[in-house]
Amino acid sequence: xxxxxxxxxxxxxxxxxxxxxxxxxxxxxxxxxxxxxxxxxxxxxxxxxxxxxxxxxxxxxxxxxxxxxxxxxxxxxxxxxxxxxxxxxxxxxxxxxxxxxxxxxxxxxxxxxxxxxxxxxxxxxxxxxxxxxxxxxxxxxxxxxxxxxxxxxxxxxxxxxxxxxxxxxxxxxxxxxxxxxxxxxxxxxxxxxxxxxxxxxxxxxxxxxxxxxxxxxxxxxxxxxxxxxxx
Numbered sequence: 001x002x003x004x005x006x007x008x009x010x011x012x013x014x015x016x017x018x019x020x021x022x023x024x025x026x027x028x029x030x031x032x033x034x035x036x037x038x039x040x041x042x043x044x045x046x047x048x049x050x051x052x053x054x055x056x057x058x059x060x061x062x063x064x065x066x067x068x069x070x071x072x073x074x075x076x077x078x079x080x081x082x083x084x085x086x087x088x089x090x091x092x093x094x095x096x097x098x099x100x101x102x103x104x105x106x107x108x109x110x111x112x113x114x115x116x117x118x119x120x121x122x123x124x125x126x127x128x129x130x131x132x133x134x135x136x137x138x139x140x141x142x143x144x145x146x147x148x149x150x151x152x153x154x155x156x157x158x159x160x161x162x163x164x165x166x167x168x169x170x171x172x173x174x175x176x177x178x179x180x181x182x183x184x185x186x187x188x189x190x191x192x193x194x195x196x197x198x199x200x201x202x203x204x205x206x207x208x209x210x211x212x213x214x215x216x217x218x219x220x221x222x223x224x225x226x227x228x229x230x231x
Contacts, residue, residue, distance in 0.1 A: 004201070004231065006176035007118065008127040008152070008167075010185030014205055015111045016138055021104035023050075029097055038082045049078055061129060061160045061190055102137035107144070108205075110224035115147040117228050126151040127170050127183070129160045129190060150174060161187075162194025171200075182218070184227070192217050203227065 012018040023046060029035070030042045039045040053074045059065045065073075075097070076090045084090065118124060126148050128135055132155050139145045150173070154160040157169035171178060178199055185191025186205040193214075195202040201218040209222065219230050 003180060004122065004182045005180040006123045006125065006174055006182075007231075008125050008170055008181060008183045008195075008200070009148075010161075010183075010187065010191050011126050011128045011135060011139065011144075011151075012130060013108065013186045014184060014191075015108055015115075015144060016142055017106040017108050021106050022101060024104060024106075025097055025100040028100055029093065032096070033093060035078075035082070045078065049074070052077055057129075058189075061162065063160070063163075067131070067155075098131075098134050102134055102141060104138075105142040107142060108224060112143065114224045114227055115144070118231060119147055122231070123174065123176070124148050125170065125174050125176075127161070127166070127185075128152070129154040131155065161190040162197065164194070164198045167194060167198035167200055182231075188213065203230065 009015065026046060026049065027042050030039075030045055035045055056065065056070045056074050060067065060070045071094050072087060072090055075094050076085060079085070079090060079093065115124065124147055126135070126139065128151065130138075130153065132153055135151060135153060139148070139151065152166070152170040152173060154166055156173075157166040159165040159169075161167075167183075170176070171181065182201045182203055183191055183195035184203045184205065185195075186207075188204065188206075188210070192202045192204045196215060196217070203219040203221065204212075204217040205224065206220050207222050212220070221227055221230070
């Protein structure tokens with residue numbers, strides 16, 4: 001019988017299909033705001049936006065920038081060539097994007113089936129760096145909310161994954177023991193390294209079969225379906 005009682009589960013790209021949902025929203029945004037007046041195609045726009053956005057999220061995780069800088073600069077960078085730099089104008093487009101994301105419901109394959117399997121045996125919690133006003137709506141609209149006892153966000157802990165503080169905060173706020181908790185996530189840096197450094201066992205969702213760096217996670221799977229054979 002498994003020794004785990006609490007499962008901390010990442011939301012974005014672990015359960016909620018962030019890549020495809022956000023890409024769909026960005027394509028809607030591209031058309032609605034006529035970004036084609038500068039970019040040759042949506043793909044040209046996306047090929048610049050996505051790595052830039054990922055870099056900003058990495059800086060946010062590392063406490064190098066704050067939330068507002070992330071929100072403003074991911075779109076200001078894309079809008080500047082069109083002559084749009086005003087903060088209010090940039091925020092209006094960002095807010096449009098965020099509202100669209102909350103209505104997207106595409107999940108990582110096997111998400112609901114896994115949660116149905118886990119719910120009778122474990123206490124389930126979301127542990128996410130995402131923004132409060134977005135994450136709760138995404139969780140609710142996609143049908144994931146009923147499976148979780150609580151959502152722990154970096155905004156509540158005032159520190160982001162992978163820092164030990166958010167894992168300590170999550171343990172305390174869920175009355176979980178470190179030795180009886182497992183972190184499940186797709187991000188090597190945020191979820192797996194963070195949990196490892198916090199002395200919490202890790203389960204890495206690694207569909208691309210990327211190499212581990214520096215240590216071997218407690219478990220590694222290529223799909224959510226495989227988790228059923230572990231837990």
